[in-house]
Amino acid sequence: MFQSKFFAKTLRDIPKEAITKNHQLLLKGCYINQLISGVWTLNPLGLRVLKKIESIIREEINNIGGQEIFMPALQPRELWGRSGRWEKMDPPLFKFKDRHDKWLTLGSTHEEVVTDLAAQYVKSYKDLPLALYQIQNKFRNEMRSSGGLLRVREFVMKDLYSFHINKEDLDQYYEKAKQAYLEIYKRCSLKVIPVEASSGTIGGNCSHEFMVLSGSGEDKIAVCEKCNWGANSEILKGKYFCPHCGRELQAASSIEAGHIFKLGAIYSEKMGLSFMDADGKQKPVIMGCYGIGVGRLMAIIVECLSDEKGIVWPKSVAPFDVHLLCLDTKDKDINKKTTEIYNNLIEAGFDVLFDDRDESASVKLKDADLIGIPTRLVISQKTGNKVEYKERANSKIELLSADEISQKLKREA
């Protein structure tokens, strides 16, 4: 991608009301643009990162047998009436009428739709277990949106729903899902602490949140520094010592990066999802649900992995693999040489952002720091026949030949 043509204009100044890092840097780097409070456009840079995160999630959920579907955001009142949540979840449900005077809602979660869907196909124990998921937009009429992309009213969420013949099978799958979640965070270079949590309006009797320690966090959790056990402060009720090793728990502010629930039979009973077991008896399907906010995950990565100059993306989610800077655009030889290297890299399958803009060297370097692409190649009159290689995460600079560069990039990838 030629940066001179790329839809990304970085900002010199950002509004003083942007407090959190993700808000400041994503705005300054032109990753996102606000439409109204808590509702954002993802510009090309932002969308590229989101898609990278999505594909990591998709791989891990596919690995535990998840089958991807895509459910509607637009949903009828009748469905929510059956689960008893039409009133209970007001807010956060957005509600409105269609032209025939029928009440509709924009889905804030999909237990109702997916349970109703499963009920149409799942009839026998032979149909179970089953795991369905989607990556889709959720709408929540929050009291207040805040922290840039941390809490918004419309967002992309991966929601997985699992269906089982009994509690034991759910328990087993729940553990697998938990491990898949940990793998997702690991691949995003995030350190999370799974904590026991309250199930809130989703329901069920057991849930875990995946918390990332951060000053921008809204949640207070209590963690054991020794064995990494943690709990959300809302369920602690006076327990201040680790149940495993007895150490005193430390309070920490954190951001919720995911939440998984054992739902049991609460939805299947209300929505009529049952199956014929091997013993000839009709039984309710046992369910679990598992959610990750994809945009929030992007915001959390920025919160955790950035420095005073800008964002430092992990390679796994970066918008481009390589940022190629030509510092002497007007020098025809240099320009030609850079373009050749660009073409070779594209040929080799790398995603490259080529800064061919007619800007000063300083502007290009500052922008590169801000945007935060992991690998930077610089070519200028100063580098002569060589190419400067630098990783965003550290300050080490190497001068390499064009051949050495392509070898090195292939090794790193």
Added chain:
RNA sequence: CGGGGUGUAGCGCAGUUGGUAGCGCGCAUCGUUCGGGACGAUGAGGCCGGCGGUUCGAGUCCGCCCACCCCGACCA
């Protein structure tokens, strides 16, 4: 929804006791520059968030509304 704050050029901000609108950046053209957000010259760009009031006169004073941000309850 309660409390606090902010709305003036694309972005960031000034604007005095009410007197007809400014700075920086960005944008356009030209020239000189080019390794850490270069410089000069010229130029374009405003219903001063909206409605109503006070006044000869309102960006400025008063009232109502709207939008956005921050703190609280809620959440991925």
